[in-house]
Amino acid sequence: MPASTLITNIGELWTLDPALDDAPQQQVLRGAALLLEGERVAWYGPMSQTPAADVQVDAGGRAVLPGWVDSHSHLLFDGDRSAEFEARMAGRAYAAGGIQVTTDATRSALAGDLLEPLVRARIAEAWAGGTTCLETKTGYGLSLEGEALSARLAGRLVADGTLEEATYLGAHLVPREYAQDPDAYVDLAAGAMLEAALAAAGGRMRWADVFCEDGAFDEDASRRVLEAARQAGLGLRVHGHQLGRSGGVALACELGAASVDHVNHMSAADIEALAATADRPVRDAGAGTLAVDAGPTVATVLPACDLSTRAPLAPARALLDAGARIALASNCNPGTSYTSAMGFCVATAVLQMHLTLDEAIRAATRGGALALRRRDVGHLGVGARADVHLLEAPTAIHLAYRPGMPLTRAVWRRGRPIIT
Ligand code: NIG
Numbered sequence: 001m002p003a004s005t006l007i008t009n010i011g012e013l014w015t016l017d018p019a020l021d022d023a024p025q026q027q028v029l030r031g032a033a034l035l036l037e038g039e040r041v042a043w044y045g046p047m048s049q050t051p052a053a054d055v056q057v058d059a060g061g062r063a064v065l066p067g068w069v070d071s072h073s074h075l076l077f078d079g080d081r082s083a084e085f086e087a088r089m090a091g092r093a094y095a096a097g098g099i100q101v102t103t104d105a106t107r108s109a110l111a112g113d114l115l116e117p118l119v120r121a122r123i124a125e126a127w128a129g130g131t132t133c134l135e136t137k138t139g140y141g142l143s144l145e146g147e148a149l150s151a152r153l154a155g156r157l158v159a160d161g162t163l164e165e166a167t168y169l170g171a172h173l174v175p176r177e178y179a180q181d182p183d184a185y186v187d188l189a190a191g192a193m194l195e196a197a198l199a200a201a202g203g204r205m206r207w208a209d210v211f212c213e214d215g216a217f218d219e220d221a222s223r224r225v226l227e228a229a230r231q232a233g234l235g236l237r238v239h240g241h242q243l244g245r246s247g248g249v250a251l252a253c254e255l256g257a258a259s260v261d262h263v264n265h266m267s268a269a270d271i272e273a274l275a276a277t278a279d280r281p282v283r284d285a286g287a288g289t290l291a292v293d294a295g296p297t298v299a300t301v302l303p304a305c306d307l308s309t310r311a312p313l314a315p316a317r318a319l320l321d322a323g324a325r326i327a328l329a330s331n332c333n334p335g336t337s338y339t340s341a342m343g344f345c346v347a348t349a350v351l352q353m354h355l356t357l358d359e360a361i362r363a364a365t366r367g368g369a370l371a372l373r374r375r376d377v378g379h380l381g382v383g384a385r386a387d388v389h390l391l392e393a394p395t396a397i398h399l400a401y402r403p404g405m406p407l408t409r410a411v412w413r414r415g416r417p418i419i420t
Contacts, residue, residue, distance in 0.1 A: 005036045005415065006053035011061040011394045015044055016366055017381035024358075034064060036386040039414040044380060057410075063396045065361060067132025067387035067411060068342035069368030069378045072237075072261050072300055074169075074333035075122045075136040076150045078115060079105025081334045085308065094243070094309040096215045098335045099140070099173040106140035110149040119153065122332065123162055126340035131330075132387035132413045133368070133377040137209055139169030143177075144193050148200040155201030161414070165372050167207035167237060168197045171217050171225040186221045190228035198232060206292060207258075209237040212248035219247040226255055235292025235373060241265045242311065253277050253297050259327065259371040261300035263319070264311045271315065274299050275322040288376025288385070298371040300327040301363070303348035305337035316353040316363070327367035328360060343399050343407060350400035357397050386415035 013032040020026045033050045035043040043051060079102050088094055109115045119136075126134055136157075138150035147170045154166035170189035178185035198205055208229030212222035216239075226236050235258050240248020242262035249270045252260035260274070274297055282295035301314035319326050328349055332340040342364050349360040369378030376385045391398065392409040399407060411419035 003037065004042065004053040005055045005057060005412070006050060007034045007036070007057045007059050007064060007388065007390070008047065008050060009061055010034060010059045010064045012063040012396060013044060013380070014063070014065045014361060014396060015381060016066060016362060016379040018375070018379055019381055034380060034388065036388065036412060036415045039386055041380050041382055041384045041386050043382060059390055061394055062409060063391040063393055063398075065130070065389045065391065065396060066365045066378055066380050066384070067389045067413065068130050068364050069133040069372065070126060070131045070330050070340065070342055071135050071259065071327050071368040071371040072302060072329035072331050073134060073136045073340065074139060074331070075119050076115065076138055076153060077102050077106050077140045077334050078109035078118060079334060084335065085338075088309065094311070094336060096173055096211065096213065100176060102140045102334050103142045103146070103173070103175060106150070107143070107146050110141060110146055116153055119157065120162065122340065123157070126330070126332070127411060127413065127418055128408065129341050129343055130389035130408045130411055131340060131342050132389070132411065133164045133372070133374070135165035135167060135207070135372055136163055137167040137169040138197060139172035139209075142170065142172060142175040144188065144196050147193050148196040151197035151205060152200035155204035158204035159202065164374070164377070165207060166201055166205045167209045168194060168205055168229065168234065169209045169211070170194060170197060171210040171222065173211065173216055182221075186217070186224055190225045194228055194232060206235055207237050208234040209239060211239040212251060213239065213243050213246045215243070219251055222248065222251060223255070226251070226257070230255070230293070237261065241270065245270070249273060256280070256293055257297050258292060258295065258373055259298045259300045261329070261331070262302060262305070263299050263314045264306060266315050271318055271322045271324060274319065274324040278323050278325050282373070284375070288374060290373040290375055292373050295370065295373060296325045298325045298327050298367060300329050300371055301349070301353070302329055302331040302337060303345045303353060304339050304341070305331040307348065308338070309336050313353055316349060316355055320355070320359060325367065325370060326363050327371040328363040329368060344404065347400045347403035351403065357400060361396060386412055388412040
């Protein structure tokens with residue numbers, strides 16, 4: 001890896017530099033250059049002032065963005081649910097029960113130690129679309145052993161720098177073995193399974209999530225798991241209001257969760273509750289991270305999932321208008337959103353959810369970083385991680401103007417070219 005790389009001749013540079021949050025129009029520059037030194041952004045500025053560097057890359061007047069921060073995915077799975085998807089397109093509603101189908105396939109793959117290459121291939125796919133920071137969850141093991149093995153793999157991927165964030169999702173669905181005694185499963189998910197997952201991840205697990213929904217875990221069960229996770233030192237996330245008004249939004253706000261994700265079925269009061277958390281102060285935790293237990297509850301909208309399940313689109317526009325903090329994420333999983341294409345999510349947010357391009361890009365970068373309580377990613381301010389997305393387009397509006405086109409020309413992650 002070169003010690004320094006200067007990207008010159010950038011037509012549109014989206015630094016989204018937090019140091020300029022009071023002057024957002026200065027966070028996007030024209031005719032600019034960007035210097036990466038080691039793993040960090042060292043400088044950006046006008047073409048007339050470019051410093052020297054070991055390597056120069058001419059962006060040819062194209063647009064440069066921070067890499068996408070995808071704050072919600074479920075990549076630890078095996079199996080295919082295209083038949084379920086096809087039935088849904090023919091009119092069948094999404095029901096959480098499909099999670100068991102993936103759990104069966106995933107348990108076999110875990111037992112045979114076959115999952116890792118599949119997950120690495122999915123991460124490579126995400127990188128190829130400009131994602132440079134990824135969260136992923138357990139949740140298709142759903143037994144003590146299955147969740148521990150999933151957590152071990154997630155921990156290994158965090159340890160070697162492939163993944164940024166790992167989340168324990170033992171409370172994804174009550175598996176069939178516990179259908180007659182769901183309370184016992186909640187006890188397990190809040191007790192021995194949580195402990196086993198944390199131990200297996202070797203200190204690399206920062207989050208716990210629950211699927212708080214009719215047909216999965218009700219508010220009381222979700223609270224039990226989340227409180228146990230908080231006791232264990234994890235930050236909290238919630239799948240909420242995907243299929244109905246499950247109570248997940250209120251629970252997430254009350255417990256100070258970093259994020260509540262899906263948010264399709266929302267009343268005005270739900271939106272206000274999230275907006276009321278927007279000014280909760282964050283707390284620095286060192287090494288580019290923020291404390292998991294302080295800050296707003298971010299509403300994470302998942303446009304690809306909304307389309308793939310034909311759900312009412314999450315009210316991203318109303319959330320922003322009310323003052324809530326939002327993130328855009330892929331929710332890549334085999335059931336409801338089998339894509340990690342963040343550019344597609346941005347396009348959908350603009351085309352269908354009525355976000356401006358600026359709002360959509362911020363939600364897919366800075367928004368995701370806030371939802372993951374990180375300050376080192378999602379922007380290209382000096383000192384940020386050198387995660388850079390060079391588009392095959394002169395301006396970023398092409399993401400929505402040319403939806404579905406392969407607009408990623410190059411990607412640097414931690415200063416290293418990973419897509420060239
Ligand atoms: O975020 N809603 C819960 N979990 C996933 C879907 C899981 C599945 O159906 O396999 C989601 O949409």
